[in-house]
Amino acid sequence: MDRVAVIGASMTPFGQREEWILDLLAEAGQAAMVDAGIEGADVQHLYVSNMASGEFEGQTGIMNAVAQDLNCLPAYAARIDQTSSSGGAGVYQAWQSVASGASDLTLLVGGEKMTHRTTAESTDVIASLTHPIEYAHGVTLPSFAGLTARKYLEQYDAPRESLAEVAVKNHKNGVDNPNAQFRKEVEVETVMESPIIADPLRLYDFCPVTDGSAALVFCPESLAREYTDDYVVVSGVAGATDTHVVHDRLDPTTMGGVVESGEAAFGMAGLDPDDVDIAELHDMFTILEFLQFEDLGFAAKGEGWQAVTEGRTEKDGEIPINTSGGLKSKGHPLGASGVAQVHEVYEQLLGEAGPRQLADDPEVGLACNVGGFGNCVITTILERA
Amino acid sequence: MDRVAVIGASMTPFGQREEWILDLLAEAGQAAMVDAGIEGADVQHLYVSNMASGEFEGQTGIMNAVAQDLNCLPAYAARIDQTSSSGGAGVYQAWQSVASGASDLTLLVGGEKMTHRTTAESTDVIASLTHPIEYAHGVTLPSFAGLTARKYLEQYDAPRESLAEVAVKNHKNGVDNPNAQFRKEVEVETVMESPIIADPLRLYDFCPVTDGSAALVFCPESLAREYTDDYVVVSGVAGATDTHVVHDRLDPTTMGGVVESGEAAFGMAGLDPDDVDIAELHDMFTILEFLQFEDLGFAAKGEGWQAVTEGRTEKDGEIPINTSGGLKSKGHPLGASGVAQVHEVYEQLLGEAGPRQLADDPEVGLACNVGGFGNCVITTILERA
Numbered sequence: 058m059d060r061v062a063v064i065g066a067s068m069t070p071f072g073q074r075e076e077w078i079l080d081l082l083a084e085a086g087q088a089a090m091v092d093a094g095i096e097g098a099d100v101q102h103l104y105v106s107n108m109a110s111g112e113f114e115g116q117t118g119i120m121n122a123v124a125q126d127l128n129c130l131p132a133y134a135a136r137i138d139q140t141s142s143s144g145g146a147g148v149y150q151a152w153q154s155v156a157s158g159a160s161d162l163t164l165l166v167g168g169e170k171m172t173h174r175t176t177a178e179s180t181d182v183i184a185s186l187t188h189p190i191e192y193a194h195g196v197t198l199p200s201f202a203g204l205t206a207r208k209y210l211e212q213y214d215a216p217r218e219s220l221a222e223v224a225v226k227n228h229k230n231g232v233d234n235p236n237a238q239f240r241k242e243v244e245v246e247t248v249m250e251s252p253i254i255a256d257p258l259r260l261y262d263f264c265p266v267t268d269g270s271a272a273l274v275f276c277p278e279s280l281a282r283e284y285t286d287d288y289v290v291v292s293g294v295a296g297a298t299d300t301h302v303v304h305d306r307l308d309p310t311t312m313g314g315v316v317e318s319g320e321a322a323f324g325m326a327g328l329d330p331d332d333v334d335i336a337e338l339h340d341m342f343t344i345l346e347f348l349q350f351e352d353l354g355f356a357a358k359g360e361g362w363q364a365v366t367e368g369r370t371e372k373d374g375e376i377p378i379n380t381s382g383g384l385k386s387k388g389h390p391l392g393a394s395g396v397a398q399v400h401e402v403y404e405q406l407l408g409e410a411g412p413r414q415l416a417d418d419p420e421v422g423l424a425c426n427v428g429g430f431g432n433c434v435i436t437t438i439l440e441r442a
Numbered sequence: 443m444d445r446v447a448v449i450g451a452s453m454t455p456f457g458q459r460e461e462w463i464l465d466l467l468a469e470a471g472q473a474a475m476v477d478a479g480i481e482g483a484d485v486q487h488l489y490v491s492n493m494a495s496g497e498f499e500g501q502t503g504i505m506n507a508v509a510q511d512l513n514c515l516p517a518y519a520a521r522i523d524q525t526s527s528s529g530g531a532g533v534y535q536a537w538q539s540v541a542s543g544a545s546d547l548t549l550l551v552g553g554e555k556m557t558h559r560t561t562a563e564s565t566d567v568i569a570s571l572t573h574p575i576e577y578a579h580g581v582t583l584p585s586f587a588g589l590t591a592r593k594y595l596e597q598y599d600a601p602r603e604s605l606a607e608v609a610v611k612n613h614k615n616g617v618d619n620p621n622a623q624f625r626k627e628v629e630v631e632t633v634m635e636s637p638i639i640a641d642p643l644r645l646y647d648f649c650p651v652t653d654g655s656a657a658l659v660f661c662p663e664s665l666a667r668e669y670t671d672d673y674v675v676v677s678g679v680a681g682a683t684d685t686h687v688v689h690d691r692l693d694p695t696t697m698g699g700v701v702e703s704g705e706a707a708f709g710m711a712g713l714d715p716d717d718v719d720i721a722e723l724h725d726m727f728t729i730l731e732f733l734q735f736e737d738l739g740f741a742a743k744g745e746g747w748q749a750v751t752e753g754r755t756e757k758d759g760e761i762p763i764n765t766s767g768g769l770k771s772k773g774h775p776l777g778a779s780g781v782a783q784v785h786e787v788y789e790q791l792l793g794e795a796g797p798r799q800l801a802d803d804p805e806v807g808l809a810c811n812v813g814g815f816g817n818c819v820i821t822t823i824l825e826r827a
Contacts, residue, residue, distance in 0.1 A: 103683075111570060112496045118525050118571030118686065121817040125686040131702040133681030134818060135531045138521040140503050146520045149544075150535065157542035159534075185496060186503030296518035298488075301503065301510040317516040432506040433519060 061155045062281035062442065064288045065093025065274035066400040069168075071388035072238040074268035078110045078170040079119060081270040083126045085393075086166040089272035090127070094284050095162065097128030102160035105136045106147035106167030107392035112182045113171055123166060133160070140186045141341065143167060144271070144395025145296070145426030145435025151275045152294050161276055167396035168270030179266050183391075186429050188302045196303075199263065201430040202342035203255025205309045209344060210257065212310060213359035217257055219366050221248035223343040224261045224385055226371060231382025233412040238267050238388030262343040267388030271396035273403070278442070289406045292421075293326030293438035295319075299431050310359075314434030315352035315425060322423075322436040323354075330354035333376060333438070334419035335405050337398035339427035340383040349425050350378065353436070372415060380405060380413050395426030399437060406441045446540045447666035447827065449673045450478025450659035451788040453781075454553075456773035457623040459653035463495045463555040464504060466655040468511045470778075471551040474657035475512070479669050480547065482513030487545035490521045491532035491552030492777035497567045498556055508551060518545070525571045526726065528552060529656070529780025530681070530811030530820025536660045537679050546661055552781035553655030564651050568776075571814050573687045581688075584648065586815040587727035588640025590694045594729060595642065597695060598744030602642055606633035607750050608728040609646045609770055615757065616767025618797040623652050623773030647728040652773030656781035658788070663827065674791045677806075678711030678823035680704075684816050695744075699819030700737035700810060707808075707821040708739075715739035718761060718823075719804035720790050722783035724812035725768040734810050735763065738821070757800060765790060765798050780811030784822060791826045 067088035069081055076084070082105060090096065105120040116122075120134040139146035144167035154160040171179050184197040210217060225245055231237040243261060251260035281288045297317035300306055306313070323329060330353060338349040350361035355376060364370050370378035381387050381401035384394055402422035404410040424437045452473030454466055461469070467490060475481065490505040501507075505519040524531035529552035539545040556564050569582040595602060610630055616622040633646035666673045682702035685691055691698070708714060715738060723734040735746035740761060749755050755763035766772050766786035769779055787807030789795040809822045 109496055109502065111494055111567070112502075115570050116574070117494065117497075117523075117567070118814055118817060120524065121571070121683055121814060122573070122686040124683040125690075129683070130685065131682040131698060133534070133703075134524075134683050135535070135681070136523040138502075138523060139505065139519075149518070150520065150538075153535075153538045153542040153544050156544070157538040159538050159541070182496070182502070185500050186506070188507070189501070296520070297516040298506055298509040298514070298519050300515065301507040305510075313516060318518075429503055429506060432503060 060278040060290045061152050062276055062278040062288045062290050063273055063403055064276055064281050064284050065089045066403040067092055068236050068271035068397045068400050069269050070236045071267050071269035071390060073172045078114055078116060078168060079122050079126060081170060081268060082123050082166045082168045085168060085270035085272040086123060086127045086164060089274050093274035095274060099162050100129040100132045100164045102154040102163040103129050103132050103134040104147045104150050104165045106143040106165065106396060107136055107169060108138055108140050108143050109182050113174060139433045140428040141391050142395055142426040142428030142433050142435050143392040145437065148395060148399055148437050149294050149296050149435055152291050155275050155277055161280060163275040164272065165396060166270060166272040167392040169390035169392045170268045171266050171390060172268050176266060191303060198430055199255045201303055202344055203258045206258050206344040209310045209347065215362040218245055218249065219362040220262055220343040221245045222365050223340060223346045224248045226365065227340060227379045227383040227385040230372065230380050231386025234382045234387055237382040237386050238265055239386045258342060264341050264384040264389040267390045269388060269390040269393050271393045271400050273396055273399055287407050288442055289403050289439045290442050291437060292440045293322035295321030295325060296435045298433050301432060303430050310348065312348050312352050312431035314431050315349050318434045318436040319353040322438050326438045328421060328438060332421050333423045334421050335377050335380060335402060335415060336423040337381060337401050338378055338425050340379060340385045341389060345427060346378065353425060377415060380415065395435060398424035398426060402439050406439060445663040445675045446537050447661055447663040447673045447675050448658055448788055449661055449666050449669050450474045451785040452477055453621050453656035453785050454654050455621045456652050456654035456775060458557045463499055463501060463553060464507050464511060466555060466653060467508045467551045467553045470553060470655035470657040471508060471512045471549060474659050478659035480659060484547050485514040485517045485549045487539040487548040488514050488517050488519040489532045489535050489550045491528040491550065491781060492521055492554060493523055493525050493528050494567050498559060524818045525813040526776050527780055527811040527813030527818050527820050528777040530822065533780060533784055533822050534679050534681050534820055537676050540660050540662055546665060548660040549657065550781060551655060551657040552777040554775035554777045555653045556651050556775060557653050561651060576688060583815055584640040586688055587729055588643045591643050591729040594695045594732065600747040603630055603634065604747040604751050605647055605728040606630045608725060608731045609633045611750065611756060612725060612764045612768040612770040615765050616771025619767045619772055622767040622771050623650055624771045643727060649726050649769040649774040652775045654773060654775035654778050656778045656785050658781055658784055672792050673827050674788050674824045675827050676822060677825045678707035680706030680710060681820045683818050686817060688815050695733065697733050697737050697816035699816050700734050703819045703821040704738040707823050711823045713806060713823060717806050718808045719806050720762050720765060720787060720800060721808040722766060722786050723763055723810050725764060725770045726774060730812060731763065738810060762800055765800065780820060783809035783811055787824050791824060
């Protein structure tokens with residue numbers, strides 16, 4: 058079967074941006090089209106990954122607006138929402154659009170504009186994805202993270218500092234990312250002494266509120282060389298859900314959606330975790346990096362924290378995790394994050410990651426994008442062509 | 443190529459419902475699964491078509507909630523938004539999920555809960571799909587409809603009563619639909635004497651505000667008979683966009699998205715408008731039925747109104763339009779409408795439409811779902827297997 062290629066990628070600077078959502082989406086979309094060497098008129102399908110432009114900015118119909126702004130008319134255009142994993146879901150939908158034969162050229166643009174709202178307002182929108190019964194009891198995503206972190210540390214005898222080291226590593230990586238929101242290193246002590254948000258997690262265990270956008274261009278591999286010699290292929294992609302009601306889960310330290318989507322993506326690619334050279338994991342909270350690392354099969358359950366403390370996930374380690382800086386330092390504009398993860402893998406596989414470039418020519422990369430508290434998960438595996 | 447089959451369909455009663463969005467979606471989803479003879483565990487992909495559960499009810503993440511409510515875990519689940527054509531876009535995405543091989547069983551559920559909000563609140567959410575410059579000047583979808591209706595009547599020398607006859611026909615059809623919001627006939631005089639909303643359009647030229655849901659089950663045709671002998675196939679489906687800024691269009695009496703998606707869907711199906719035995723058109727405003735009738739090729743431009751006044755689109759006419767009652771009498775819960783259109787075609791093609799059933803065994807049906815003021819359009823063609 059003809060595989061699906063990614064022939065262009067881009068991301069805007071992440072952080073506090075003055076532009077509104079439509080301009081952010083157009084900025085990333087235009088840059089990805091330039092990277093792929095295409096024009097708006099070439100686009101047959103346009104997907105816009107975005108959770109809440111209506112709630113955040115009072116603007117809906119954004120797929121149609123972007124289609125006109127990027128001169129893609131009369132391309133089919135739809136908005137894909139899967140909360141924080143909207144970007145990953147967009148990758149899966151873009152893959153389906155090409156694999157089904159419906160589109161020979163698909164543009165995916167993910168983005169969110171959030172910093173103009175107060176943290177309370179943003180939290181209120183994001184928390185509305187939880188089950189109303191849990192929300193009514195005051196549980197939000199950060200509190201799920203705190204509860205899970207406590208259980209993980211106790212169950213697997215992991216030191217609190219191991220969580221801090223996730224933040225330290227990802228901030229260090231982010232220094233080399235010109236598009237990252239925070240380009241500064243932090244120390245373990247900085248994390249450990251920052252204010253408690255959801256015990257045992259502290260301020261520096263959390264990703265920031267961010268504006269930004271990222272974009273990708275897809276086509277059948279059989280057509281890719283008509284546009285460029287620098288492309289990667291999606292060799293595996295799958296999505297899975299876990300319970301909407303988080304307290305229905307038997308073991309909060311395992312994310313079922315990560316396990317299921319990971320197994321399906323590896324099966325589709327015909328690869329094992331050992332084959333992966335680089336991965337972007339969804340470190341919205343530091344604890345999530347441990348869970349995904351284990352649930353994807355990179356370590357046994359309860360041993361993921363050791364990979365971090367032993368430096369095995371550093372840029373020069375056996376499996377570098379979040380070379381982009383991750384959500385932790387790069388930022389987390391909801392609909393953009395899953396797209397930006399693939400952008401990082403794309404650049405690393407093509408040797409275009411500049412100061413972040415891994416030395417040993419990675420050939421297989423993985424992105425894991427998590428919505429809610431593992432409610433929806435997309436795992437994507439990419440390979441050099 | 444293996445075609446995509448629709449093996450189950452359902453809709454809830456449309457109207458003013460006490461249930462909230464998640465219960466409406468579950469109600470339709472469960473009924474469609476029963477119709478198809480499947481269980482939640484069989485579902486591999488779940489699509490939820492919905493424009494604005496966040497704005498209308500403060501609940502996001504609904505794709506994940508529905509996945510759990512219908513016992514579909516760990517199925518991949520995503521929300522599809524294309525404003526009023528979210529349902530049609532969901533049909534297209536469901537088709538892609540099966541045609542790409544990503545899913546062998548896809549459940550699509552579309553719905554919206556709106557009547558608990560005031561008309562002003564609903565209008566504010568819906569109008570947010572328009573371009574901010576147009577909205578700032580006070581233009582909403584009803585005013586675009588009024589402006590277009592005036593131009594149409596003048597340009598094609600059509601009587602104002604011809605628009606009223608769309609409402610009369612669709613209300614008459616709706617009487618036989620147990621799920622329709624309004625099951626009462628209206629007279630031309632009732633329409634002509636109702637309050638002016640957007641001159642020359644009056645109250646009875648508009649669809650109501652509605653709660654409701656509808657659902658469909660898709661699988662490869664090669665697997666359909668494992669579930670049922672009563673199924674239809676999607677022989678053509680396509681989407682297209684027109685300008686976000688409506689005043690950028692050269693001729694408001696032609697909807698480019700209808701023309702483009704219609705031509706693509708007919709091309710895919712290898713059919714012509716003459717082959718269509720029944721169609722559901724998006725009569726959010728009466729004028730839209732004329733425009734789609736013409737732009738899909740059922741009549742020459744400017745002659746669609748005559749088909750209505752001459753009775754050719756009645757149930758016993760040469761091409762019955764909106765046998766379900768249309769959005770006009772059945773109601774228009776945004777994310778549900780495109781799904782409910784296909785539900786009507788499905789029932790008619792299978793001879794299951796009860797008192798609405800057409801006498802002459804229709805074999806080919808079409809659904810045209812319009813988002814915004816023709817901003818996004820999906821055309822779907824279905825055939826008896």
